[in-house]
Amino acid sequence: MDNLYRDFILEHYRNPHxxxxxxxxxxxxxxxxxxxxxxxxxxxxxxxSRAAIADxxxxxxxxxxxxxxxxxxxxxLRGQSLDEVRDMDPKDLLDExxxxxxxxxxxxxxxxxxxxxxxxxxxxxxxxxxxxxxG
Amino acid sequence: MAxxxxxSALTPGAFSGTVxxxxxxxxxxxxxxxxxxxxxxxxxxxxxxxxxxxxxADAYSHHYANVHRxxxxxxxxxxxxxxxxxxxxxxxxxxxSKREIVFVRNATEAINLVAYSWGRANVHSGDRVxxxxxxxxxxxxxxxxxxxxxxxxxxxxxxxxxxxxELDDLREKxxxxxxxxxxxxxxxxxxxxxxxAEIVKMAHExxxxxxxxxxxxxxxxxxxxxxxxCDFLALSGHKMLGPSGIGALWGRRELxxxxxxxxxxxxxxxxxxxxxxxxxxxxxKFEAGTPAIVEAIxxxxxxxYLTNLGMDAVREHERYLFxxxxxxxxxxxxxxxxxxxxxxxxxxxxxFVLDGIHPHDxxxxxxxxxxxxxxxHHCAQPVxxxxxxxxxxxxxxxxxxxxxDIDALTSAVRATQTLFAG
Numbered sequence: 001m002d003n004l005y006r007d008f009i010l011e012h013y014r015n016p017h018x019x020x021x022x023x024x025x026x027x028x029x030x031x032x033x034x035x036x037x038x039x040x041x042x043x044x045x046x047x048x049s050r051a052a053i054a055d056x057x058x059x060x061x062x063x064x065x066x067x068x069x070x071x072x073x074x075x076x077l078r079g080q081s082l083d084e085v086r087d088m089d090p091k092d093l094l095d096e097x098x099x100x101x102x103x104x105x106x107x108x109x110x111x112x113x114x115x116x117x118x119x120x121x122x123x124x125x126x127x128x129x130x131x132x133x134x135g
Numbered sequence: 136m137a138x139x140x141x142x143s144a145l146t147p148g149a150f151s152g153t154v155x156x157x158x159x160x161x162x163x164x165x166x167x168x169x170x171x172x173x174x175x176x177x178x179x180x181x182x183x184x185x186x187x188x189x190x191x192a193d194a195y196s197h198h199y200a201n202v203h204r205x206x207x208x209x210x211x212x213x214x215x216x217x218x219x220x221x222x223x224x225x226x227x228x229x230x231x232s233k234r235e236i237v238f239v240r241n242a243t244e245a246i247n248l249v250a251y252s253w254g255r256a257n258v259h260s261g262d263r264v265x266x267x268x269x270x271x272x273x274x275x276x277x278x279x280x281x282x283x284x285x286x287x288x289x290x291x292x293x294x295x296x297x298x299x300x301e302l303d304d305l306r307e308k309x310x311x312x313x314x315x316x317x318x319x320x321x322x323x324x325x326x327x328x329x330x331x332a333e334i335v336k337m338a339h340e341x342x343x344x345x346x347x348x349x350x351x352x353x354x355x356x357x358x359x360x361x362x363x364x365c366d367f368l369a370l371s372g373h374k375m376l377g378p379s380g381i382g383a384l385w386g387r388r389e390l391x392x393x394x395x396x397x398x399x400x401x402x403x404x405x406x407x408x409x410x411x412x413x414x415x416x417x418x419x420k421f422e423a424g425t426p427a428i429v430e431a432i433x434x435x436x437x438x439x440y441l442t443n444l445g446m447d448a449v450r451e452h453e454r455y456l457f458x459x460x461x462x463x464x465x466x467x468x469x470x471x472x473x474x475x476x477x478x479x480x481x482x483x484x485x486x487f488v489l490d491g492i493h494p495h496d497x498x499x500x501x502x503x504x505x506x507x508x509x510x511x512h513h514c515a516q517p518v519x520x521x522x523x524x525x526x527x528x529x530x531x532x533x534x535x536x537x538x539x540d541i542d543a544l545t546s547a548v549r550a551t552q553t554l555f556a557g
Contacts, residue, residue: 004499010557036495036526037512037519061525063493064555108495 004099005064012068017075022057026050029118030060033111035104038062040070042115044077052081058115063108065101070112072096077116085120088113090128106131149448149455152537158184158440159535170505173543178323178351178484178531179509180373183437187376190436194429202428203402203419217428220435221418224383227438228349228368229359235391237384237418238426242350243273245369245384246317248421249346250277252394253367253386254315260286263313265343267292267300268521269322269329272514274348278317292318294521298325298474305334309341316343320352324515324527325474326484328352335365344390350374354533355453355482357446360385372430377437381430384421391417398423441534449534453483456532460485460541467548473527483532486513489548492555494526500551501528506543 022043030041040060047054056077058070073093077085090113094101101109110131117125156162161182166172174182200210202217218233225233239245254277258264264278268291282289290308293301300318309316316338321328331347338345346367349358354375360368367390372381386394396403396414400423406413414420441449458478464470469490475481489497498510509529512519519525530544 005496005554007557010555014557035511037516038493038525061493063495065496102499105495105499 004101004105006099009064009068009097009099012071013064016058016067016071018057018071019059020057021059022055027119027122029115029124031111031115031118031124033062033066033107035107036063038066038108038111040066040111040115042070042074042112042119044119046082051083052079053077053085058112062111063105065097065105065108066111069093069097069109070115073112073116082120085116088116090130094130149452150444150534152452152456152535153539155444156535156537158186160185160188162535166505168503168505171543173504173506173540175506175508175530175532175536175540175544177354177374177533178513178529180379181354181376181533182535183378183433184376184440186440187378187433187436191378191429191433194432198432199429201425213428216432216435217426220431220438223435223438223442225385227358227442228353228370228385229361230385231361232388234417235385235388237386237391237421238431239382239384239421240380240427241373241382242348242369242371243382245367245382246273246346246348247277248384248397249367249369249386250281252397252421253390254278254281255285256393256395258282258285258287258314262287263290263311264288264315264317265290265292265305265308265313266317267305267319268294268517269298269300269325269327270317270319270515270517271323271348271350272516273350274317274319274346275517287314291517294327294518297476298322298327299480300327300329300334302330302333302337306337309337309343312341313343315346317346317348319348319350320358321349321355321482321484322474322515322518323351323484324513324518324529325486326482326531327474328356328480328482330480331363331365335363339364351482351484354441356450366390372434372437375434375437376440377434378427378430381427381434383434388417391421394421396420396423400424444534452534453532454478456536456538456541457481457483457485459538460530460532460544463541463545464548467545467552469552470548473522483536484529485531486527486529488524488527489551489555492551494528496555497528497548497551500554501547504543504547504550506547508544 025043026046027044032039042058045055056074159182198212200213202214222233293304344366347365350371353370368385373379403423404412473486494510
């Protein structure tokens, strides 16, 4: 437990990176976590090639896990191509969080990934298999 | 708190939650935190006493056959136990006849049965149905579906800042001449105990029938449908120490008699030809197919357990816990509590939020302390909307809880705040 709420998770929760909205933006998507109803949105600005991310922001209220996950995920997006983002493996995000996330909280950890995929794919995507783990 | 005398010494005629814990095998289970299990989520679903589990194992082992069918001893045996359970439900809620008890899966199915069967026969274009902003989704969505389908209007009674129904608003909504008022006896999200007798009287004077969602009330306080004078009542077995998969609808005999079937198939008919079928009598008209036989028998055992404690004593016990937990939470800075302030109108359910900490994080930290609570919208999103919050953390009490559990609750709140204060 104290593992789950490691200092860096709580630090991201208290002071999330890339939080807010970007206007104007090129891509935007909002989605929610059905287990708690928390909503999250993400705005992306593309670079001049129109194929890579120049800037990103996320918004919405949520638990420490979802907010830290969004903060960490968005930190790594600038400069990435849209193709790279579409091919992103959700496991990498879970690895990057680096804390043991129980089955009841996987959707919290992966909401940011789902919202990001919705933004770069132009519509809602299914939850990744990693979010449905039975324990 | 810890120096208080034993509960049994303070509530004459009641019982000790500490002692009752030994009736539930789950409390022998180690938790992954290594701490004692403090179970504060009965409002979602209650643990099962050994007597319920044992009764069901015995029924499956020694008394099991299909009911109402076999012309042999074992089937007669199973039918006898199944029908005796129906009688226990009837007695438990003061129903005039056990023929008015329809076994269903849960309160949700009971409400859907009324919405589909009574609703589609009686609610027409231009009619109105009234529910409240306090309800569980199970007492909202079936009425949204019904009214949308037939072109009727669904009205919601507003709630006050302290989680009570606005009775003036109820009077106003009843003034529009609705066909039905669907209302909870106790709010699962806020713990509010509604003044049902008064509400039923108001609704009847306005010409509306009343469906009571008793999912949160039947497990925790005496229910008497005859005294309440309501028209339908829904309950879930799993919230009242019984198994999941069994619940009951009570309805006035003349209403049930006049209603068309909800689901059709075997055992709900008296005669089937290739041209059509004739319906069996109530309650069998509403029980198509093989029912949850052993679950019904298990529910009967749960009712025996509760009846043995006495429902007045159960209510008294939970009031005792509430009267200590409510102020104990209130004196912790950063805790916001919801629902009425007094124990008379507040059941053993406390919804709260901690400033700056999401309810899911609260529940996760609680879990690390061995304390099981619910976090979320509690299937009552209109309530969350009313208070402009995404979710709450909810602690709910039952017969096996005691003052040590209240201490564990307040300690877990402080531990959560400390962790997040960093």
